[in-house]
Amino acid sequence: MCGIAGAYSENFIAGKYIYYALFSLQHRGQESAGIAFYSDGLRYKKQMGLVSEVFSKEDLIPAKYAIGHVRYSTTGLSRLENAQPFVVRSKIGNIAVAHNGNLVNHAELRRKLENEGSVFTSDSDSEIIAQMLSKILLIEGDYKECLQELNSKLIGSHSCVLLINDKIIAYRDPLGFRPLCVGEIEDGYIVCSESCAIDSLEGKFIRDLEPGEAVIIEDGELEFIKFAKSNRKAVCIFEYIYFARPDSIIDGINVYKARTEMGRILAEESPTNADFVSAVPDSGITAAIGYATRSGLPYMECLIKNRYVGRTFIMPKQELRELLVKLKVNVIKENAMNKRIVLVDDSIVRATTSKKIVEMLKRAGAKEVHVRVGSPPIIAPCYFGIDMKTRKELVASSHSVEEIKEIVGADSLCYLSLKGLLTALKKLGGKEFCTACLTGKYPVPVPGELTE
Numbered sequence: 001m002c003g004i005a006g007a008y009s010e011n012f013i014a015g016k017y018i019y020y021a022l023f024s025l026q027h028r029g030q031e032s033a034g035i036a037f038y039s040d041g042l043r044y045k046k047q048m049g050l051v052s053e054v055f056s057k058e059d060l061i062p063a064k065y066a067i068g069h070v071r072y073s074t075t076g077l078s079r080l081e082n083a084q085p086f087v088v089r090s091k092i093g094n095i096a097v098a099h100n101g102n103l104v105n106h107a108e109l110r111r112k113l114e115n116e117g118s119v120f121t122s123d124s125d126s127e128i129i130a131q132m133l134s135k136i137l138l139i140e141g142d143y144k145e146c147l148q149e150l151n152s153k154l155i156g157s158h159s160c161v162l163l164i165n166d167k168i169i170a171y172r173d174p175l176g177f178r179p180l181c182v183g184e185i186e187d188g189y190i191v192c193s194e195s196c197a198i199d200s201l202e203g204k205f206i207r208d209l210e211p212g213e214a215v216i217i218e219d220g221e222l223e224f225i226k227f228a229k230s231n232r233k234a235v236c237i238f239e240y241i242y243f244a245r246p247d248s249i250i251d252g253i254n255v256y257k258a259r260t261e262m263g264r265i266l267a268e269e270s271p272t273n274a275d276f277v278s279a280v281p282d283s284g285i286t287a288a289i290g291y292a293t294r295s296g297l298p299y300m301e302c303l304i305k306n307r308y309v310g311r312t313f314i315m316p317k318q319e320l321r322e323l324l325v326k327l328k329v330n331v332i333k334e335n336a337m338n339k340r341i342v343l344v345d346d347s348i349v350r351a352t353t354s355k356k357i358v359e360m361l362k363r364a365g366a367k368e369v370h371v372r373v374g375s376p377p378i379i380a381p382c383y384f385g386i387d388m389k390t391r392k393e394l395v396a397s398s399h400s401v402e403e404i405k406e407i408v409g410a411d412s413l414c415y416l417s418l419k420g421l422l423t424a425l426k427k428l429g430g431k432e433f434c435t436a437c438l439t440g441k442y443p444v445p446v447p448g449e450l451t452e
């Protein structure tokens with residue numbers, strides 16, 4: 001998961017637009033941030049850290065075109081060499097790439113490119129896209145053919161924003177794993193991972209790119225191209241469960257509505273006697289409101305989040321994650337004391353957070369804690385850009401629901417069913433999702449795994 005954006009501005013403030021867009025996309029990655037600008041040549045800045053730590057006012061040089069990236073690592077280590085955008089200098093000019101996703105065949109592609117003489121500066125799969133693009137652009141004249149050729153070689157998820165001299169090309173891979181949408185802003189256009197970034201610029205949402213579709217932004221004009229036909233989609237279902245901001249709309253589905261609907265169905269599937277419904281903040285709140293509405297129980301906060309600590313699941317190291325849980329939430333003891341609580345969380349990955357939180361509530365005097373999870377158990381790794389790489393890290397891959405209940409220390413534990421999850425999204429017009437981490441069946445071939 002990463003956040004990407006590209007902007008065109010008549011008034012040469014594309015860099016500022018990207019800066020604010022990346023702010024809105026910060027929840028998608030907090031390890032590094034970068035912006036590439038084009039104005040009489042390409043310049044860029046990228047560093048480890050949050051958007052607010054990486055850029056100062058002076059860095060936002062006047063430019064008509066800019067693209068940006070916030071990163072959390074999946075392929076490649078968390079270090080500066082892997083920060084994006086990746087820039088390659090080629091015969092056709094400078095190319096900058098901001099990529100959201102993960103290539104399943106990155107090792108094979110890299111070996112092939114190295115055998116052909118390419119030299120890599122990082123171990124990130126996104127640099128492979130930049131290198132391949134620089135070669136393909138030399139041969140294929142037309143961008144549609146170029147994207148067709150590129151996409152015929154890449155397997156996995158790859159929503160990308162490219163800055164090729166004074167042009168922005170943004171595309172979504174043929175299965176549409178990761179979101180990408182287009183908006184109009186005061187003096188130009190913006191493409192970004194989530195619509196919340198368009199809202200933050202007071203822009204007008206135009207539409208989501210379709211899987212296998214690209215948009216070219218050049219000289220203030222937009223051109224949409226369909227470069228790949230696919231008879232199916234595989235939009236990551238976890239965007240709706242956890243990753244995306246609830247104020248975003250992805251492929252026509254309002255994420256907030258999707259989460260409340262999931263909470264409602266969860267309440268129908270797994271009711272319980274309790275005094276009130278509460279949430280693991282922030283990502284469990286929307287599903288908890290849905291649960292409370294459907295169950296008729298009041299909603300009350302009993303955990304307060306320290307907003308200045310990053311999301312725990314997204315932090316790459318286990319020891320950091322454990323420390324952060326303690327720093328991240330605190331209990332309102334008066335609310336928890338002697339109460340039977342339904343505690344709603346969006347998902348359980350390793351169970352680290354859930355266990356600590358149930359412990360904290362019990363220590364604060366809660367009589368019963370009934371954990372309800374707004375997604376089915378995560379049983380299989382994600383190879384498409386989410387940091388769930390091995391079955392070993394996933395508690396549900398080797399434990400039953402009853403065993404997880406014991407690990408977490410809850411009085412009861414129930415997950416939303418896969419049928420319930422799909423019903424919630426279908427009700428809002430959604431269909432054809434990647435559910436591989438919930439089913440173990442992958443939408444593209446992954447060595448050693450089952451394919452749908």
Ligand code: SF4
Nearest residue numbers: 236237382434436437
């Ligand atoms: S495996 Fe899971 S997290 Fe990864 S893309 Fe598919 S649904 Fe999303």
